[in-house]
Amino acid sequence: MSKKKDKALYLSDRPPLTPVKVVLLGISYVLLFFYVFVILWPLSQILFASFNGSHGTYIQIGSEFSFSLKHFEYLFQKTYFLDWVVNTIIIALATALLTLLFVSFTGYAYSRYRFRGRKASLMAIMLIQTIPSFAGIAAFYTLHSIIASIAPWFSRQMFLVLIYAGGGIAGNTFILKGYIDSISTELDDAARIDGCGNLQVYRLIIMPIVRPMLAVIALWSFIGPFLDFMLPSILLNDPRSYTLATGLHTLINDVRNMHQPVFAAGGLLTAVPIIILFIALQKQLVSGLASGAVKG
């Protein structure tokens, strides 16, 4: 077949465009591209700022762009950036693991067992969760001193992990419970008739099915510490023990340490892996949030 013939024939199953629709479509494209610009312009500024050697400690617009890695060098040599990365990853991993451990049990128990105080306890915790977490900060300090007086190895970072994981229990239990509810109990019954105990039913029947949701919960618990600024800024006091959010903040909040381009460089290095993660797993992440929203 020749291409000319194709053009002559109208093969689309949509009705042909009327002039009004052409204009509307054009407006749509203009709007969409305008918003693409709105999003990409600031983000590109971070990118340029981090590679622009002509910036000093401040970012100026209109300055010449000369490619250089000096901000990255500064980041790695003069700041605790690597410490912050390691801290954040350890805290994030520990939070994710601890959350999974707690939530696997509670989600399973709340979904599959009927016991006294079940509904009331879930409801109570869901409501109490709306109280901002740092409200009890005075108690957090004291609580940490008390635990540390019994177990001196209990660091502020571990306490942070405990707060993250403990604070996430209720919401994540709710998400997982909803997901387990959607699995037919016939599978469990069959397993029980074959002699499985409570934990075996979870391990052999439920867990393989809910693995996607567990992954989402783990992922969100993992990302949480990367995004949170408030709690680490309150609880951690030594710059070496900071997480990325608090650490990078030290580069712009204080005139003495002010290094805006270095902040841009650090922000870039932090953002890139998370962006990749979000783009690759967007569907799962949104589904996790959407099912958690029942709690709203």
Add this chain to the structure above:
Amino acid sequence: MSYSLTVSDDIGNQHPRRNLILLDKAVQAARKKDQALPSEAEGLTAEAVSAYSEKMKAARAGEKEFQQGRKARQKDFLAGIKDPDKRIRRWLLEAMEARARSDFYLPLIDLDYSYELRYRENLEKADQLPRIAAERRQVKDELEAAKKALKEARSVDSRPQTQDFKAARKTRLADFGNDKKEWKKAYREGMISSRAFANEKREGMLAVRDEIRSLKRKLPVNDQRERVRHARHRLRQDARTRLRVLHSDLPDLRRKTPIEVKKQKAFISWLTWPLPGLGQLLLGQYAKAILFFMGSLFFYLGALPYALGRGNYRGKGIFGLISLARDGSRLDRSVIFMVEGVIAVILLLLGLLIFYQSFRDINRVEKKMIRGVRKHNWFETRMAIRRDGFPFFASAPAALVTIFIVLLPIAVTILISFTNYDPSHQSKFDWAGLANFKQIILGQGIAGGPFWLITGWTVIWTIFATSLAILIGFVLALLVNQDRIRGKKLFRTVYLLPWAVPAFITIMFFSIMFSPDGPLTSLLSSLTGQITNIKYSTWGTRIVLILLQGWLGSSYIFLLCTGILQGIPHDLYEAAKIDGATGFQATRHITIPILLFQTAPLMVGQYTFNFNNFSIIYLFNGGGPFEPSKYGNIAGSSDLLISYIYKLTIQKQYQGIGSAITLVVSLVLMFFAWVGFSRSKAFREEKL
């Protein structure tokens, strides 16, 4: 309370009394109340009762004698058992003993239900145990035979078979290779797609692997080895399953056979409540007793001393809550006393919970016994704990962490809101009643002054910032998901970015850009022709904050709406088109209602999120600009309640007022959360 004429078993069936002494008492009680009597009770005479008690006496003596004869009997039995296996011997011995017992109890069953139960239990054992033993014998024989066969198969030269197997494997693999070549040819010629080609290859490989495996298993040595393994597995498992069946059959008998007891009141539970575990011990439920004794230990050695001030970190147990270290040394801090006081209260409450559970447990067992229901034996208790106790054990660690990490700080916050914890009372503070609440409601003082101003801005911020984000996300999703838009993937990826980049980075970067000599400030200044410094202007900052949150929050809404739009069935639109709807009408009457309906609960979540959106306020301009004339020295004009609380508690040490505001805000938020929650589908359908 008086004796009843009949006793009921666990299932609820009524049985006539067999213990005539108790029946006599029941009859007397019934006569007093002029109750109708069943025929067998009507004819009860004093002679019959005394004859019964004689018979009972004789039966007890006989039982004692019978039990003493046990050793002698066992010797006889053992002589008759000739199996080398220890377990089989034990089971057979038990079966014979059970047979003897059932024979002994058979004539006594009319005297007492306990005799009947013993008779039945032993009958069941005598019936099942020999079968279990015989089965084990059979499996053992099979195992021996298989072992022997395996040995023989090993001693015979197996090379010919192995070679046959290898040859078969070779031809099979070669066949597969040929097939693969053919598929490849077909693929090259375009007969099949690349995916079909890959599929064929994978399926072929799996088939080949399975065939080779089954061939390999047919080799004599492998075959016999499998048999040995199978027999071993049965040896381990079969008897276990059978015994479990036996053990669950026995409780069935217990449930169906009532018990008659003399006591009429559940007095053990009332006498022993101060020491959980003791009552269970007296009732003969030993395992449960141990569990509850551990609870007693926790209370008497842990919770109680702690509450009285022993083993505290700095505080004085619950007394710390009252004194708040008022007369303590210079180093004693009120807040520590308060936290430890709250911990003491929590521990005491946990202890009281154990007391209550223990009391309820004994009380229930006793009351049931009076009705005629037998108490559980260990097997039944274990099953009950496994079944009903599992959710509690499973959520105990999470519950503990929640209590101490979530509930404790909240309790302390509530308490602090009733104190004068402020910069001049950092080390020692005292109860102050409702003073803090009065200050914020009336807007008095340094700390409480700007409360209403800040509340107003918080409400404006929440409504506008969230609505803007929702609007942007909504419109973008509708635009991108039009039929004729190309490059959907590109748009979706770009629109995802504000969500994917950690918010603190973007906010901090925008903060840099809007700083006095930042790039955007100079841009704005050159556009307007005068120095425009956003960060120094209240409304400038506020508008930029709302725009920025619109920018940040739209991505998530966009993703959400896109997901829902893709899930709307296409036939809806086709039906609309057939009915003559224009594209705009279809959007208005199909798309938007579905979107709104499905995202509504999530939108509520977005509003509460922004209400508490600390990061953007704190990181963008630190709550500023500051307007001391209106806001005092603590808060700035873009501060939300949440960042105001942060400044009060963390930076300026007005913890008392900060806590009071937290409490007020939390109550309001909790109300909205509750409204949303109780309207959610999951909650209404009682599926929770």
